[in-house]
Amino acid sequence: MNQQDELARDIRAVDGGHSLGAAELAERLAERGYSRPRVVETITALRALPMGAVVRTPNGLVFQRFHSYWGLTGDPNEFPTQDITLPATVLHLPEETP
Structure with missing residues (x-):
């Protein structure tokens, strides 16, 4: 599984119903360790x-x-x-x- 697949899996895990706003989705993904490369x-x-x-x-x-x-x-x-x-x-x- 590559990083893009992992990101897609985590998006489904935190917002499978597409109910989160962008800010909340970003916060939950950051909690899972995702960030833009420096x-x-x-x-x-x-x-x-x-x-x-x-x-x-x-x-x-x-x-x-x-x-x-x-x-x-x-x-x-x-x-x-x-x-x-x-x-x-x-x-x-x-x-x-x-």
Whole structure:
């Protein structure tokens, strides 16, 4: 089951009769853990992410932040923040749990 199927299942579970307004439906879906992905659009915002943050660039590369540099999955090199192609989707923040 993909994420879209899971979302459809949860919509049916919380509003199978189509009786909820948009605000209440959104609230119930948020309670089930759904949210829009966070997108970083500026170098300043990228630098503000904490150590351990993981982002995916528009070309599909996945980077993790370490101290003052970023590591590319499967690549031993260090990348400065300005080398990350934006906008980037935040996949993980260290204070979040899966």
